[in-house]
Amino acid sequence: MQQDDTIDRTVVNVCGAVPQFSMANEHLPSIMYGVRTRESQKILAVLGGGDQAFALLSLGSTVVGIDGEYDAVNWVRARANCAREGNYEGFLAVHAPCASERWQKREQRRREFFSPKRFARIRANIDNLQLVRTLFQKLPRELHIQYDSIYLSNILGWVKGAERAASMRVLQDLVNMQPRGGRVYSAVPEVLDIDGLKFCATVSERVRNAHKVSPAVSWKPSVYRKH
Numbered sequence: 001m002q003q004d005d006t007i008d009r010t011v012v013n014v015c016g017a018v019p020q021f022s023m024a025n026e027h028l029p030s031i032m033y034g035v036r037t038r039e040s041q042k043i044l045a046v047l048g049g050g051d052q053a054f055a056l057l058s059l060g061s062t063v064v065g066i067d068g069e070y071d072a073v074n075w076v077r078a079r080a081n082c083a084r085e086g087n088y089e090g091f092l093a094v095h096a097p098c099a100s101e102r103w104q105k106r107e108q109r110r111r112e113f114f115s116p117k118r119f120a121r122i123r124a125n126i127d128n129l130q131l132v133r134t135l136f137q138k139l140p141r142e143l144h145i146q147y148d149s150i151y152l153s154n155i156l157g158w159v160k161g162a163e164r165a166a167s168m169r170v171l172q173d174l175v176n177m178q179p180r181g182g183r184v185y186s187a188v189p190e191v192l193d194i195d196g197l198k199f200c201a202t203v204s205e206r207v208r209n210a211h212k213v214s215p216a217v218s219w220k221p222s223v224y225r226k227h
Contacts, residue, residue: 024051050076068135137166157188182226
């Protein structure tokens with residue numbers, strides 16, 4: 001792997017490789033608003049680069065992070081180790097940063113979100129992060145348990161045919177076990193046909209106004225509530 005000198009060596013050396021996405025391109029306050037995390041919640045979260053899972057972890061939740069990509073799980077595990085050791089710059093490291101103004105603004109917002117204060121909360125709760133390499137549609141039976149909230153990112157926009165059907169069966173099983181009021185957050189703007197789920201809100205406009213997000217941001221997440 002060709003290593004960029006600006007990448008923190010702690011993360012690179014532990015991983016040996018980097019995932020397709022090493023930082024979130026979703027709006028983290030939207031996720032926290034939609035999932036409505038609180039202390040002692042148990043959350044199932046798709047990983048990607050890990051920003052979303054760490055954001056949820058910062059509020060004292062227990063997070064089970066899953067991803068089908070081996071490098072993604074290793075990347076998040078390395079970031080978790082950086083958090084455990086108090087290595088703030090290692091935790092914030094990204095792969096192949098670029099000099100574009102758009103990227104720089106995104107990275108600035110990310111650093112503002114993961115402030116030293118939030119990083120300290122993540123570090124204090126890091127042992128409540130469980131990492132599992134698995135596709136959502138192949139979620140192991142032992143992970144079919146009760147979750148207060150389920151964060152899907154945009155995975156339902158990627159799976160088609162048999163994989164889509166399998167994903168919906170897994171989601172239905174998990175929703176069946178959710179407590180009343182449990183949340184499902186999907187970054188894909190579609191109606192989920194899942195028994196027991198009620199569409200709650202499209203959080204984009206309210207959160208855009210509250211956090212002054214640019215209208216150019218394309219994510220239009222939807223939140224569902226177990227009834």
